[in-house]
Amino acid sequence: MSGMNRRRITSKELAKLAGVSSATISRAFSPDSRIGSATRDRILAVAREHGYQPNAIARSLNNQRSRLVALVVNAIGNPCEAEEQQLLVHRLQARQLLPIILCCADHSDRLQLMRLASTYQVDHVVVFSDMVSMQDAVDIFHTTKPIIVSFEPLENESVSSIRIDGAKAADEIIDKIVRDGKKRFAYLSGTNSSWIDKLRRKWFADALAKRGLAFEAQAFGDYSYDSGFKEAVLLLHRDKVDAIICGNDVMAIGARDAARRVLGKNTPDDIAIVGQDGIAMAAWDCNDLTTLSLDHVAFIDAVVELIERHDAEIEGPHSITLTCTARWGSTA
Amino acid sequence: MSGMNRRRITSKELAKLAGVSSATISRAFSPDSRIGSATRDRILAVAREHGYQPNAIARSLNNQRSRLVALVVNAIGNPCEAEEQQLLVHRLQARQLLPIILCCADHSDRLQLMRLASTYQVDHVVVFSDMVSMQDAVDIFHTTKPIIVSFEPLENESVSSIRIDGAKAADEIIDKIVRDGKKRFAYLSGTNSSWIDKLRRKWFADALAKRGLAFEAQAFGDYSYDSGFKEAVLLLHRDKVDAIICGNDVMAIGARDAARRVLGKNTPDDIAIVGQDGIAMAAWDCNDLTTLSLDHVAFIDAVVELIERHDAEIEGPHSITLTCTARWGSTA
DNA sequence: ACCGTTTGTGTAATCGTGTGCACAATGCAT
DNA sequence: ATGCATTGTGCACACGATTACACAAACGGT
Numbered sequence: 001m002s003g004m005n006r007r008r009i010t011s012k013e014l015a016k017l018a019g020v021s022s023a024t025i026s027r028a029f030s031p032d033s034r035i036g037s038a039t040r041d042r043i044l045a046v047a048r049e050h051g052y053q054p055n056a057i058a059r060s061l062n063n064q065r066s067r068l069v070a071l072v073v074n075a076i077g078n079p080c081e082a083e084e085q086q087l088l089v090h091r092l093q094a095r096q097l098l099p100i101i102l103c104c105a106d107h108s109d110r111l112q113l114m115r116l117a118s119t120y121q122v123d124h125v126v127v128f129s130d131m132v133s134m135q136d137a138v139d140i141f142h143t144t145k146p147i148i149v150s151f152e153p154l155e156n157e158s159v160s161s162i163r164i165d166g167a168k169a170a171d172e173i174i175d176k177i178v179r180d181g182k183k184r185f186a187y188l189s190g191t192n193s194s195w196i197d198k199l200r201r202k203w204f205a206d207a208l209a210k211r212g213l214a215f216e217a218q219a220f221g222d223y224s225y226d227s228g229f230k231e232a233v234l235l236l237h238r239d240k241v242d243a244i245i246c247g248n249d250v251m252a253i254g255a256r257d258a259a260r261r262v263l264g265k266n267t268p269d270d271i272a273i274v275g276q277d278g279i280a281m282a283a284w285d286c287n288d289l290t291t292l293s294l295d296h297v298a299f300i301d302a303v304v305e306l307i308e309r310h311d312a313e314i315e316g317p318h319s320i321t322l323t324c325t326a327r328w329g330s331t332a
Numbered sequence: 333m334s335g336m337n338r339r340r341i342t343s344k345e346l347a348k349l350a351g352v353s354s355a356t357i358s359r360a361f362s363p364d365s366r367i368g369s370a371t372r373d374r375i376l377a378v379a380r381e382h383g384y385q386p387n388a389i390a391r392s393l394n395n396q397r398s399r400l401v402a403l404v405v406n407a408i409g410n411p412c413e414a415e416e417q418q419l420l421v422h423r424l425q426a427r428q429l430l431p432i433i434l435c436c437a438d439h440s441d442r443l444q445l446m447r448l449a450s451t452y453q454v455d456h457v458v459v460f461s462d463m464v465s466m467q468d469a470v471d472i473f474h475t476t477k478p479i480i481v482s483f484e485p486l487e488n489e490s491v492s493s494i495r496i497d498g499a500k501a502a503d504e505i506i507d508k509i510v511r512d513g514k515k516r517f518a519y520l521s522g523t524n525s526s527w528i529d530k531l532r533r534k535w536f537a538d539a540l541a542k543r544g545l546a547f548e549a550q551a552f553g554d555y556s557y558d559s560g561f562k563e564a565v566l567l568l569h570r571d572k573v574d575a576i577i578c579g580n581d582v583m584a585i586g587a588r589d590a591a592r593r594v595l596g597k598n599t600p601d602d603i604a605i606v607g608q609d610g611i612a613m614a615a616w617d618c619n620d621l622t623t624l625s626l627d628h629v630a631f632i633d634a635v636v637e638l639i640e641r642h643d644a645e646i647e648g649p650h651s652i653t654l655t656c657t658a659r660w661g662s663t664a
Numbered sequence: 665a666c667c668g669t670t671t672g673t674g675t676a677a678t679c680g681t682g683t684g685c686a687c688a689a690t691g692c693a694t
Numbered sequence: 695a696t697g698c699a700t701t702g703t704g705c706a707c708a709c710g711a712t713t714a715c716a717c718a719a720a721c722g723g724t
Contacts, residue, residue, distance in 0.1 A: 026712055062710085063711090075418055371703085
């Protein structure tokens with residue numbers, strides 16, 4: 001039992017050992033299939049003894065279903081996505097689906113990476129990353145309708161999507177900050193080219209416009225703590241803003257640290273800082289961030305619902321909309 | 333080109349379209365194989381036109397190599413592992429290997445999960461998690477020698493391992509804290525049953541013993557911020573300790589917050605707090621943690637080296653040892 | 665005793681590639 | 695012109711499972 005056997009036993013060999021045909025072996029492992037219960041028990045016993053498990057690769061080839069799911073993400077470590085990734089992986093595993101992670105952030109040729117995954121005949125594709133275009137995803141996985149996490153309405157027949165709406169929550173947050181007397185707002189983007197970032201910014205810009213205000217400055221980071229820290233120093237020192245809306249929570253923490261450490265300004269009295277995502281870390285005592293938050297569980301529920309709908313071969317694209325809420329901390 | 337075609341084209345169909353046999357199609361996609369360059373160009377053109385890519389599942393079945401790698405981890409979100417996971421996934425992708433994540437933390441039956449992955453004939457297995465035993469990993473992936481991230485010397489023929497040694501760094505850290513006048517030490521474990529945790533604790537316990545001291549209290553958390561916070565309150569209030577060594581950085585941050593918030597004690601004057609892992613967040617200005625740190629890049633380099641050695645079919649187990657270093661912050 | 669149905673099993677085809685072998689065509693040296 | 699090495703291509707089988715079909719055995723009802 002222990003140690004390393006060079007080769008894995010096949011159904012045909014097991015068949016010989018159990019004195020049956022390989023078809024019967026297969027049936028022993030298919031829950032509802034015509035087979036004598038005595039035979040099944042005997043086969044399972046012999047199988048266990050020899051460490052036999054049906055080869056999923058061969059089964060996938062025959063079935064035309066791999067039970068693999070491609071998850072296209074920006075990065076793994078980034079907490080904004082990590083909590084959702086963790087939840088989704090858990091839900092997939094419970095359904096006996098295996099996730100293949102495609103990590104876009106540091107891979108030079110994202111399209112080639114997606115093509116590689118598509119050759120593995122993945123059953124589902126979930127695109128979390130805003131670094132790949134919807135059209136590329138559709139073209140590359142042309143037999144597998146992708147599920148796109150989108151912030152804007154996508155009108156594409158070949159895509160199911162989850163839309164996220166934070167307009168109302170952004171309005172509440174801006175309302176509070178303006179009533180607190182802040183006047184000069186800046187937006188700290190996570191990237192300079194992503195449509196997700198553009199839409200998030202629009203939620204806050206609209207809320208400001210409603211009150212006759214606008215962003216007086218804008219900076220571009222890379223969703224990291226360090227970039228939040230560095231850009232905030234510039235915004236506070238050069239542009240003299242007194243409120244910074246950040247593209248995610250991690251940059252917001254960096255910005256808060258920069259304000260406190262470099263300029264000696266504290267939240268929320270001297271300046272207001274707002275994050276986005278609602279990661280667990282934002283609620284830690286040392287951070288206590290005000291943030292535009294999304295219910296991660298509801299979010300992943302929506303993804304799973306789309307996957308199931310897809311599994312059941314219900315035709316047509318489908319779209320689910322989720323709304324963000326404001327989570328209040330002591331930074332705004 | 334755009335939109336969704338129900339079925340994927342096969343090599344036989346493409347063969348008909350290009351006026352060759354399916355064997356020639358296959359050769360067109362194999363870099364060094366005897367084929368006329370004119371034929372290859374023509375085939376690749378037709379393939380591109382029809383969106384043909386060879387089916388990796390079928391190829392794997394034929395090749396006996398899947399180019400899939402199973403990564404057995406505790407969780408995805410947990411920053412301790414996330415940085416390394418990110419690095420490793422990047423390196424794998426550069427080698428055209430696809431990672432399948434097995435997430436142990438929240439899955440009730442970890443062994444079944446590993447068995448599922450093993451049916452996909454993964455080429456390599458990397459076990460990061462301390463929640464599965466070495467023997468289970470060897471038994472389940474009996475044709476695939478696993479690579480185990482271990483903290484103790486493993487003498488098993490069927491395993492390659494990476495050992496991590498933090499004894500010297502722990503000694504340096506304890507030395508500093510003792511010279512600062514601290515006397516009552518506590519250890520805050522991440523789990524109550526893991527051998528990784530036991531060994532980490534031993535590094536510090538040995539360093540204390542060398543100075544005629546010992547841990548006066550021990551608590552068990554779950555590697556999370558909240559558990560660090562809660563257990564630290566108990567340790568400080570009930571056991572009156574003045575130094576807490578934590579099983580990872582995240583719990584250390586929780587403990588620091590608890591000390592400051594609940595008991596009004598500050599580091600490093602009133603109490604000393606030490607983390608482990610050396611995650612990026614530990615170095616953030618708001619944390620500035622003293623921590624037993626591991627060079628993540630060197631660590632992943634070692635993993636990749638073992639994978640390559642395994643790929644080249646170099647026989648025999650191999651083991652690489654890495655040493656931790658102390659990273660000084662303002663908490664101890 | 666006969667017929668229809670149900671049950672259990674084997675045979676053989678299939679999924680889409682890769683590759684050893686055979687063989688024709690070409691190039692080169694004598 | 696002959697012999698030999700090289701190149702390019704097709705045929706056919708293997709990889710390891712699933713499953714439609716066929717068929718024998720068992721069973722129940724009249």
